Amino acid sequence: GAAVGGAGAGPGHASSPAARRPAFRPLTIRTARDAVTTAALYLRWLGFQDVRQPDGRPVPSAAVDLRAPGLVAQVDPTTAPAGLRAVECVWLNGLTSCATSVYFALAGYTDEARIRADDLGIPLFVMDLTGMPQPVNDPADELLGTGA
Numbered sequence: 001g002a003a004v005g006g007a008g009a010g011p012g013h014a015s016s017p018a019a020r021r022p023a024f025r026p027l028t029i030r031t032a033r034d035a036v037t038t039a040a041l042y043l044r045w046l047g048f049q050d051v052r053q054p055d056g057r058p059v060p061s062a063a064v065d066l067r068a069p070g071l072v073a074q075v076d077p078t079t080a081p082a083g084l085r086a087v088e089c090v091w092l093n094g095l096t097s098c099a100t101s102v103y104f105a106l107a108g109y110t111d112e113a114r115i116r117a118d119d120l121g122i123p124l125f126v127m128d129l130t131g132m133p134q135p136v137n138d139p140a141d142e143l144l145g146t147g148a
Contacts, residue, residue: 021045021147026131029106032077038131039075039104040066047148065093070148072097076105084112091120102143104133 024045027038040051048068066073074090076082082105094101102123103109109117109124114137117124123140125133135141 021047024132026133029077029127029129029131034131035077035104035106035127036066036075038127039073039125039133042104042125042133043068043071043073043102043148046143049148067097067099070099071102072099073102073104076103076107079107081105081108081110082113083110084116087113087117087120087122087124091117091122094122100143100148102140109136 024042027034027041029035029038043051043066048071051066051068051071051073066075072090072094074086074093076086082103087103087109090101090103093099100123101120102125103117104125104127106127106129108126114124116122117139118137121139122137123143124136125140126136127133135144
C-alpha cells in the first residue's frame with residue numbers, strides 16, 4: 001500500500017514548502033547592494049542554502065551574481081529592463097553548473113527577455129523599492145510554490 005502522511009507524502013501533500021514558509025520580510029531597496037541583499041534573503045527564504053557570491057564571500061557585496069548549491073541567480077539593480085542576452089547568460093551559467101537559474105530585476109524585462117525566459121524555464125522576479133520580489137512568469141510562480 002501507499003504511505004499515508006509523514007515522510008512518504010508526495011508533492012501534492014497539504015504541507016507543501018510554500019505552506020510551511022513564514023511570510024517573506026522584504027528589505028527596503030535604496031542601493032544596488034540592497035537589491036542584491038534582498039535577492040539573497042529571498043532565495044534563502046525559498047529554501048536555497050548558503051547563498052553566496054561565486055568567489056565565496058558572503059552576501060552582500062557590490063557584485064550581482066549569487067550562487068548556492070543547485071542555484072545560479074543574477075540580480076540586476078539598474079534602471080533599464082533586463083534584456084535577452086542577460087537572461088541567456090544566467091541560463092548558460094545554470095547549465096554549466098547543473099543548477100537552477102533565477103533572475104531578479106528592479107526595472108523588469110524586455111519582451112524578448114520574457115519570451116526567452118519562458119522558453120528556457122527561467123524564473124523571473126521583479127523587485128520594487130519596498131524589496132518584495134514578485135514573480136513575473138510561470139517558472140517563477142512554480143519556484144515560489146515549491147521552493148528550492
